[in-house]
Amino acid sequence: MRITIISVCPDLLSAFIAADRKLARTHPGACELRLFNATSPPSPQDAARLPGAVANSDFLAIDLSGAPRAWTDALAGPVAAYEGDLLPPGHLFTDRLRLGAVRPAPGGVPIGPAGPGAQPTSAEGAEPERFRADLANLSTLLRCFHAMTPVHTMAFLTLLLHEYGGHPEIAVTPAEYPGDGIVAVDLAGGREFTDVRRYAEAVGGPGRRQVALVLHPGNGYPIDSTAATRAVVEALGEHCWVLPLAVRDATRTVDDLRRLMADAGIVPDVVVNMLSLRLGTSYGGGTGGAGAELLDEWGAAHVHPILLTRITIDDWLRLPSGLSPAKVMVSMMLPELDGCIDEIPVAAMSAPRVDERYGVALNALTPIPEQVDRLAGRVAGLLRLRRLDPAEARVAIIGYDYPAGESRLLGGSFLDVAASMSAVLAELARTGYRVGTPGPDELLDRLLARAVNSPRFGAPDAPFVYPRAQARADLGDERACAQVDEAWPADGPSAPMTTPEGDFIIPALEFGNALVGIQPGRGGGATADAQAHDKTAPPHPQYLAFYTWLQKVWRPDVIVHVGTHGTMEFLGGKENAVSTRCYPDIMMGSVPHVYLYYAGNPAEGLIAVRRSHAQIVSHQPVAMVPGGLHDTLAELDELVAEYRRSLALAPATSAELLEEVRRRAEAEHLPTDPDELESRLDRLAQSLTPMGLHVFGRTWTAAQTRTMVHGALGHGTAELPPAVEVVAEAEGLDPATVDELPRTELTRLRERATQLIDAALD
Structure with a gap:
C-alpha cells in the first residue's frame, strides 16, 4: 500500500519511520511510505517528487496547520486530481476527506483539533454498516495521528494495511490514548497520576521546600516537548520541589488546577507556564482571565518559558527580530494578559537532518542549555526573594541621568524620582528592611556630590571603584567583552568614569541594605539621544561594568528601576525573546527586576518586560488641568478676537488685522482661516497640562x-x-x-x- 504523509510535525514523521522500519522486518513490501516535512517551504526536491507521490498514493494524509502557503499552492492541483482515500487532520483540504464510505462533513468543516468535530457524511449507496465501520476507523486514525508516538503510528499503519491495503493478515496494533484534563507526570519513570497527592507519595513530597508548578503540553502533537520539559524540570529541581503537570485540554486548565492543588493542599510559589495563549484557553475556546484570577488566589509568580517550534536554534540566535508577529501574539502578548514575566526561550528546533531512505528532512524540539539555566536562575531569584527575611534583603534602586551629567540627574516622565526613591526607602524601612531613609533633598544632594556619570569625577571622589580586570573576570563572557571592545575602541585610562589607571567608577551610594545607583549613559555629544535607544549597539564598557558590579559584587536580591525610562532595556539584542547573548539579559542575569513605570506608556513598558525581564509596577499620572494659551499663541488668540471686534466696530481696520492674523498663524503652522484657527486655538487651550510631578505611592x-x-x-x-x-x-x-x-x-x-x-x- 502506497501511503503518503505530509505534516508539519517532524516528531510524527520520525514515529512513522520507526513504525515502517519495524513493519518492513515482519511484512516486507506491504507498505511503501512517502513522507514530507511541511514546516518549511517545499525544497526543490520536495516540489519535484510531490505531484507523483500524490498521484500514485492509495492513502494520503495532509496536515498543514501553520505550514507555509507554498505547500497549499503546491498541493492544490495534485489533490484536485486525486481520487483515493485522504485524511485531512487540520483545517485544509477538509472538503477532500475520503475513507472508504466516509465523505466530507457539510461545508468541509474540519474534523481534527482545528474544528468542532462535525459529522462526516456517507458515500452515496454505501451500506450503513460499512459507513459506521469506516467512521470508527476514521476516529481511530485521527487519535493515532495526534498521539504521535511510535506505538500509535504503528496502530495507524496496521489499521490502514488491514482494512484498506489488502493485508488482512496484518493484525491491527492495539494502542491506548491519553485522556483529557491534567495529569502529574513522573518524567523519570514515565508514570502518570490524576491525583497530586499520589504523585507526591510516589516521588517524594515538597516537605519544607518551595513549590514550582510546571505546566507543559500534554499532547505530543504538533511538537513533542518532552525533552524541553524534562530539561526545565531538572534545572528547577536544584532550587525547589517541582510538580510537572501535563495539560491535555487547555480549556479545562483552570478548574482542574484549582481542584488538583486544593485536594493536595499545595499552593505553588511560582507557576512556570510552558503553554501558549492565555492560561485556560485554547484555539478552540476557553475563558480568558480565569487563569489570572487563579494566580492571584495563589499569590504565585507567573513565569513563561517559550518553546520555539518553527525555527532552528541557530536561526533564532542569528536573527535580530526574535519571534515572528504571529508567535509574539500567541507566545508573548496573550500570556502577558495573565501577568507573565521572564519570557525566556528554552528550546528550539535542531538543525534538520535528511533521512536518505525516506527523502525527508527531520528535526526535533531541543533544549537550549544556557537558556534553561537562565530560566532556572531567574526562578531561583524570585523564590529567594519570596522567602527572604526583609531584614536580610538587599535592594538596588536605580535612577538615570542621560545624556550623562548633573542637569539630567534622576529624570523620569511625570515622576519626581528623588521624592519617589525617598518614599520607597521609607516604605521599605517601615516594613522591616534595614535601609536608610534620606529625604528627597538629601538624596539628590548626595548623588550630585558623588554619584553622577560625569567626567569631572576623579578617583578620590568615587563612591566605588571596580578594577577593570576584575570586571572582565566577574562577567565571564569573552564574547560580550570582545563586542564591547570593538564598539568602543577609544575606551581606556583616559575615558570618562574611569580612574587614571583605567578602572571603572561606579556611581552609587549605600543606605544600609539599599543601594541607590545611577545608570551609566550610553554615550555623549550630539548622538546621545540616538544612542540611548539603539537596540543594535553594545553598551559602553563602564555600563557593562556597572551592572556586572551590581550582580557580582554588591549582589542585590532585587533591582528596582525608577521612572520612565532608562536605557538598559534598549541595549543591543533581539527585539523580543532575548537570548543570554542579548545585553539586557546580560545586565540583569538572574536578579529579579522591578520597574516603576508610567501607566500612560504601556508600549515602551512592554519593551522592558520582553527585553529586560521586568515586572512592571505602574504609577499613576500627575493630576492635569487645561493648560490655556501662552506667549505667542495667547497673542494670536487675542488678535483673532480683535479682528472679530473690528468687523463690527472698525471695518476699515479688518483687512489689515486679518492679514496679520494669517501671517502669525502661518508662522505657528496653524490654519490661516479665522474660523478654523479659532477652533484650533480653542482645542489647544483645552489640552491637559501636568500639575507638577507625581510621587510614587501618593494618591x-x-x-x-x-x-x-x-x-x-x-x-x-x-x-x-x-x-x-x-x-x-x-x-x-x-x-x-x-x-x-x-x-x-x-x-x-x-x-x-x-x-x-x-x-x-x-
Missing part, C-alpha cells in the same frame, strides 16, 4: 481627583464623547458641529458641562 487629593475627572470627561474617552458634545446633543444641537459654534456659545456649553460634572461628584 490624588480630592481636589486633584475632581480636576482629573473634569479633564477626562472634558476630552472624552473611547466609549464616551467629550462632555461639551453630550450637553450640546441634550440641547438639540449637532454634536459634530460643536467646534463651529461661536466662542461665547461654546463657553456656555462648557460651563454647563462643568456644572453637571460637579453636581455628580458632589
Whole structure:
C-alpha cells in the first residue's frame, strides 16, 4: 500500500519511520511510505517528487496547520486530481476527506483539533454498516495521528494495511490514548497520576521546600516537548520541589488546577507556564482571565518559558527580530494578559537532518542549555526573594541621568524620582528592611556630590571603584567583552568614569541594605539621544561594568528601576525573546527586576518586560488641568478676537488685522482661516497640562481627583464623547458641529458641562 504523509510535525514523521522500519522486518513490501516535512517551504526536491507521490498514493494524509502557503499552492492541483482515500487532520483540504464510505462533513468543516468535530457524511449507496465501520476507523486514525508516538503510528499503519491495503493478515496494533484534563507526570519513570497527592507519595513530597508548578503540553502533537520539559524540570529541581503537570485540554486548565492543588493542599510559589495563549484557553475556546484570577488566589509568580517550534536554534540566535508577529501574539502578548514575566526561550528546533531512505528532512524540539539555566536562575531569584527575611534583603534602586551629567540627574516622565526613591526607602524601612531613609533633598544632594556619570569625577571622589580586570573576570563572557571592545575602541585610562589607571567608577551610594545607583549613559555629544535607544549597539564598557558590579559584587536580591525610562532595556539584542547573548539579559542575569513605570506608556513598558525581564509596577499620572494659551499663541488668540471686534466696530481696520492674523498663524503652522484657527486655538487651550510631578505611592487629593475627572470627561474617552458634545446633543444641537459654534456659545456649553460634572461628584 502506497501511503503518503505530509505534516508539519517532524516528531510524527520520525514515529512513522520507526513504525515502517519495524513493519518492513515482519511484512516486507506491504507498505511503501512517502513522507514530507511541511514546516518549511517545499525544497526543490520536495516540489519535484510531490505531484507523483500524490498521484500514485492509495492513502494520503495532509496536515498543514501553520505550514507555509507554498505547500497549499503546491498541493492544490495534485489533490484536485486525486481520487483515493485522504485524511485531512487540520483545517485544509477538509472538503477532500475520503475513507472508504466516509465523505466530507457539510461545508468541509474540519474534523481534527482545528474544528468542532462535525459529522462526516456517507458515500452515496454505501451500506450503513460499512459507513459506521469506516467512521470508527476514521476516529481511530485521527487519535493515532495526534498521539504521535511510535506505538500509535504503528496502530495507524496496521489499521490502514488491514482494512484498506489488502493485508488482512496484518493484525491491527492495539494502542491506548491519553485522556483529557491534567495529569502529574513522573518524567523519570514515565508514570502518570490524576491525583497530586499520589504523585507526591510516589516521588517524594515538597516537605519544607518551595513549590514550582510546571505546566507543559500534554499532547505530543504538533511538537513533542518532552525533552524541553524534562530539561526545565531538572534545572528547577536544584532550587525547589517541582510538580510537572501535563495539560491535555487547555480549556479545562483552570478548574482542574484549582481542584488538583486544593485536594493536595499545595499552593505553588511560582507557576512556570510552558503553554501558549492565555492560561485556560485554547484555539478552540476557553475563558480568558480565569487563569489570572487563579494566580492571584495563589499569590504565585507567573513565569513563561517559550518553546520555539518553527525555527532552528541557530536561526533564532542569528536573527535580530526574535519571534515572528504571529508567535509574539500567541507566545508573548496573550500570556502577558495573565501577568507573565521572564519570557525566556528554552528550546528550539535542531538543525534538520535528511533521512536518505525516506527523502525527508527531520528535526526535533531541543533544549537550549544556557537558556534553561537562565530560566532556572531567574526562578531561583524570585523564590529567594519570596522567602527572604526583609531584614536580610538587599535592594538596588536605580535612577538615570542621560545624556550623562548633573542637569539630567534622576529624570523620569511625570515622576519626581528623588521624592519617589525617598518614599520607597521609607516604605521599605517601615516594613522591616534595614535601609536608610534620606529625604528627597538629601538624596539628590548626595548623588550630585558623588554619584553622577560625569567626567569631572576623579578617583578620590568615587563612591566605588571596580578594577577593570576584575570586571572582565566577574562577567565571564569573552564574547560580550570582545563586542564591547570593538564598539568602543577609544575606551581606556583616559575615558570618562574611569580612574587614571583605567578602572571603572561606579556611581552609587549605600543606605544600609539599599543601594541607590545611577545608570551609566550610553554615550555623549550630539548622538546621545540616538544612542540611548539603539537596540543594535553594545553598551559602553563602564555600563557593562556597572551592572556586572551590581550582580557580582554588591549582589542585590532585587533591582528596582525608577521612572520612565532608562536605557538598559534598549541595549543591543533581539527585539523580543532575548537570548543570554542579548545585553539586557546580560545586565540583569538572574536578579529579579522591578520597574516603576508610567501607566500612560504601556508600549515602551512592554519593551522592558520582553527585553529586560521586568515586572512592571505602574504609577499613576500627575493630576492635569487645561493648560490655556501662552506667549505667542495667547497673542494670536487675542488678535483673532480683535479682528472679530473690528468687523463690527472698525471695518476699515479688518483687512489689515486679518492679514496679520494669517501671517502669525502661518508662522505657528496653524490654519490661516479665522474660523478654523479659532477652533484650533480653542482645542489647544483645552489640552491637559501636568500639575507638577507625581510621587510614587501618593494618591490624588480630592481636589486633584475632581480636576482629573473634569479633564477626562472634558476630552472624552473611547466609549464616551467629550462632555461639551453630550450637553450640546441634550440641547438639540449637532454634536459634530460643536467646534463651529461661536466662542461665547461654546463657553456656555462648557460651563454647563462643568456644572453637571460637579453636581455628580458632589
